[in-house]
Amino acid sequence: MRNRREIRLGEVLFDPDSRDLRDKAGNRVELRNKSSEVLDFLAARPGQIVGKSEIMDAVWPEVTVSEESLTQCIADIRRAIGDKDQNYLKTHVGKGYSLAVSEASVTQRRRTVIVAAVLAVIAITASAIWTLTRPVPTPNASPRIAVLAFDDFSSGDDRGWLGDGIAEGVITELASYREFLVVARNSSFxxxxxxxxxxxxxxKLNADYIVEGSKQKSGDRLRVTVQLINGHDGTHIWADEFNADLGELFGVQSEIVRSVATQLGRELAWSPAETGNPQKVNALHYFFLGNEAFETGTPDSYRQAIDFYEQAIAADPDAPFGYVGMATVLWSDITQGWVYPDVPREELLKRGVDYAEMAISIDPTYYAAHIARGDMHFSAGEHEQAIVRYLTAVELNPSSSTAMAVANDSLIYTDRTDEAIALMERAIEVNPITPGWYFNNLSRAYWFAGRCSEGEHAIRKRARLREWDYRALIVNLVCQNKLEEAQHAAKQLLELNPNFTVSAHADRVRGVMNNEDYYQRWVSDLRASGLPEG
Structure with missing residues (x-):
């Protein structure tokens, strides 16, 4: 005999020996056998976060089941113990579940039950719970959805395949419908x-609904499990599993989007599902590897990103991904000079334009291709054209806070500073776990608008300042006549880049900052901090 004491879960008691669940009056609360086993398994590990796979292996030791089976058991337990707010049975995203328990004294309880009455109560309760927890369409408000990074249950060489590609694909396609507001990937991931x-x-994300899931790749087969959860009370609204060949990935993404929409009571305009093949999926895989390297932001990581983007093009020359990546690296290196320091600026521009135009010709609806083309317009000082491209990207993917943020400088240089500030504020709203460079953009917009104290406040929100952040801080400090603080910031900039000179920087940004007022003020304020002229 195990002789484990009964545990209290809110208003009910659970006896691990008999696996009976009873209310405070001693009446038995019905719970399916597998749900009882899941509860018993968690109760034996009070307060511990137990992985989904560990629970499934224990409860279904010789049977292959999907996560949907476990999800149904979790929902069944929460209904039985009245744990609508997850005070006892908690979901830990990407980790599993935990059960918070307390021991209860053993007392004599009534054991008599009128079966018909219990069944009637259960039926009424189930109906009431469904009525109260199912999402109700609200015609005057769009549901705000956050798609979390999917767990990877692949093993061996298949682990890490495609990175966050599936979840990002769902985000992009969901965001293309105006029926939803979708949180940007940077925040939800x-x-x-x-x-x-x-x-x-x-x-934290101000989300009404959460989409979480997992992927498992085995050779040329892919299993994707997805759950839709009410963000307000944690109840599971819908779950499904998709098994497909790799080439069917884009169709799976479309099916997930339509299933989510159906559960939220939204009728989407019909559009054909994206098509693809294993080559296109492999190109997407290399594209995401390249993005991960690019975002590291070092000379070596840029070279690694280029290698991945070239592999993406080789994997499928008819997919836009690798071309977008190459255009993005070239755009950044025009300013950084990390990878191609000896290549003339005009040649880098030409290469970048060719890559971006190729991406658009392959898929004119791919928002990232328009961002890439906008970047090249920006580098050429063609700011009106850049704005058109960036805003096109926002139209194609309203969750892309990146498209909003990169429009900032072009709007400033065309004397549309108020629009730049408004768009940056919108980008921060869509992306509440805000990337630091957004604050850099916002601080420079405030500076040019003469709101320099706000600009200083914005740039100081960054957890760690980089060289370009110190430049933004310096001009905002000089603007407020805080010269000692500006000189201190200049010394910190030189610690990061001892070779920095005002004249070299001015030459490098001259072709981009084709707003003469902005350019002259920028260079003048940097000089006023005591940075070396060169």
Whole structure:
């Protein structure tokens, strides 16, 4: 005999020996056998975060089941113990579940039950719960959805395949419908590998609904499991599993989007699902590897990104991904000079334009291709054309806070500073776990608008300042006549880049800053801080 004491879960008691669940009056609360086993398994590990695979292996030891089976059991337990707010049975995204328990004294309880009455109560309760927890369409408000990074249950060489490609594809396609507001990937993916419950994530992202899932690649086959969760109370609304060949990935993404829409009571305009093949999927895989390297932001990582982008083009020359990546690296290196320091600026521009135009010709609806083309317009000082491209990208993917943020400088240089500030504020709203460079953009917009104290406040929101952040800080300080603080910031900039000179920087940015007022003020304020002229 195990002789484990009964545990209290809110208003009910659970006996691990008999696996009976009873209310405070001693009446038995019905719970399916597998749900009882899941509860018993968690109760034996109070307060511990237990992985989904560990629970499934214990409860279904010789049977292959999908996560949907476990999800149904979790929902069944929460209904039985009245744990609508997840006070006891908690979901830890990317980790599993935990059960908070307390021991209860053993007392004599009534054991008589009128079966018909219990069944009637259960039926009424189930109906009431469905009525109260199912999403109700609100015609005057769009539901705000956050798609979290998917867990990777692949093994061996298949692990890490495609990175966040599936979840990002769902985000992009969901965002293309005006029926939804979709949180930007930078924010929703920031909870990866954190034991944070759904309600807290939803609160931080201001999300009504959370989409979480997992992927498992085995050779040329792919299994994707997805769940839709009410962000306000943590209840599971819908779950499904998709098994497909790799070439059917884009169709799976479209099916997920339509299933989510159906559950939220939204009728989407019909559009054919994206088509693809294994070559296109492999190109997307290399594209995401390249993006990961590019975002590291070092000379070596830029070279690694180029290698991945070239592999993406080789994998499928008829997919836009690799061309977008190459255009992005070239755009950045025009300013950084890390990879091609000896290549003339005009030649880098030409190469970047060719890559971006190729991406658009392959897929004119791919928002990232328009961002890439906008970047090249920007580098050429063609700011009106850049704005058109960036805003086209926002139209194609309204969740792309990146498209909003990169429009900032072109709007400033065309004397549309108020629009730049408004768009940056919108980008921060869409992306509440805000990337630091957004604050750099916003600070420079404030500076040019003469709102320099706000500009200083914005740039100081960055957790760690980089060289270009110190430049933004310096001009905002000089603008406020805080010269000692500006001189101190200049010394910190030189610690990061001892070779920095005002004249070299001025020459490098001259072709981009074709707003003469902005350019002259910028260079003058940097000089006023005492930075070396060169």
């Amino acid at each position: 920031s909870f990866r590998d954190q034991s944070t419950d759904i309600a807290e994530i939803a609160s």
